[in-house]
Amino acid sequence: MQERYTNKMDGMVAIVTGASRGLGRAIAKEFAAEGAKVVVSARRSSPTGLIGTAVETAKQIRDAGGEAMALTCDVSDEEQVMAMVGQTIDMYGRVDVLVNNAGVMVLGETLLDIAPDIWDLSVAANLKGPYLCSRAVLATMIEQKSGSIINIGSRMGSDHEQGGGVLYSSTKAAVHMFSFCLADELKEHNIAVNILSPGGLKTEGSAAIPWTQRDWEQRVEPEAVGPSAVYLAIQDASTFTGQLVLRVEFGETWGKAS
Ligand code: NAP
Numbered sequence: 109m110q111e112r113y114t115n116k117m118d119g120m121v122a123i124v125t126g127a128s129r130g131l132g133r134a135i136a137k138e139f140a141a142e143g144a145k146v147v148v149s150a151r152r153s154s155p156t157g158l159i160g161t162a163v164e165t166a167k168q169i170r171d172a173g174g175e176a177m178a179l180t181c182d183v184s185d186e187e188q189v190m191a192m193v194g195q196t197i198d199m200y201g202r203v204d205v206l207v208n209n210a211g212v213m214v215l216g217e218t219l220l221d222i223a224p225d226i227w228d229l230s231v232a233a234n235l236k237g238p239y240l241c242s243r244a245v246l247a248t249m250i251e252q253k254s255g256s257i258i259n260i261g262s263r264m265g266s267d268h269e270q271g272g273g274v275l276y277s278s279t280k281a282a283v284h285m286f287s288f289c290l291a292d293e294l295k296e297h298n299i300a301v302n303i304l305s306p307g308g309l310k311t312e313g314s315a316a317i318p319w320t321q322r323d324w325e326q327r328v329e330p331e332a333v334g335p336s337a338v339y340l341a342i343q344d345a346s347t348f349t350g351q352l353v354l355r356v357e358f359g360e361t362w363g364k365a366s
Pocket of ligand 1: 130
């Protein structure tokens, strides 16, 4: 382990969806470096053709001395989600953190460009996924009387002038409101629900979208999001919940940079 880590997540069990590459992989690695046991999940094979698998991410974590288990899961499939959470509990006995990161980015396309099947796929991954995954971990978190759910939001979900377009922006706006409502619902169980808006990232997914070239140089590596995700992971409803936070403001308007 590198020295800068302080084992802030020692003993915690975290599920990170969409951790085959990009932001999910970076968060999974950061959690593991902070002492968490990490369940790294993604689909068995990616229809995107982009690089990275959950098995590879888990291996990278174990090679660095961390603890990780790779599980196949399409977050839009209830059976697969229930199986993923069941296997996590069988293996580690608890779930402290869920990061709903898996997502599809259809950026800047017009309504007429977006075919109905692409619409359905995006809504299924970006909105139904967080619903199914949150639903699957709740019984365990309620029993534990603690937990942290982190939903990955977006500036596109709050500001139509960012140019994300009708599909991606709508799904992320829905994720924001889903999170606010769920945070209210879960306060009495001491479960935190927050939205982390990471800002523009240089991920494999972003690189595949021509639209991102407009601000590519302003984008940051996904590893920059790690510390703010760790901060949210170690919260419960008594400390920090129901917030939409920007990664770029971490340590300034919210959280501690230590
Ligand atoms: P990415 O490189 O395309 O990675 C997306 C991840 O989501 C992959 O691991 C992919 O796994 C997984 N995924 C997609 N659909 C899935 C499904 N139905 N079931 C399970 N896994 C699925 O994207 P990224 O840039 O890292 O984005 C990650 C998250 O951050 C997304 O929610 C995105 O909206 C959000 N975000 C990104 C940016 C940015 O600038 N990149 C900015 C703000 C927010 P497979 O291997 O199975 O395809």
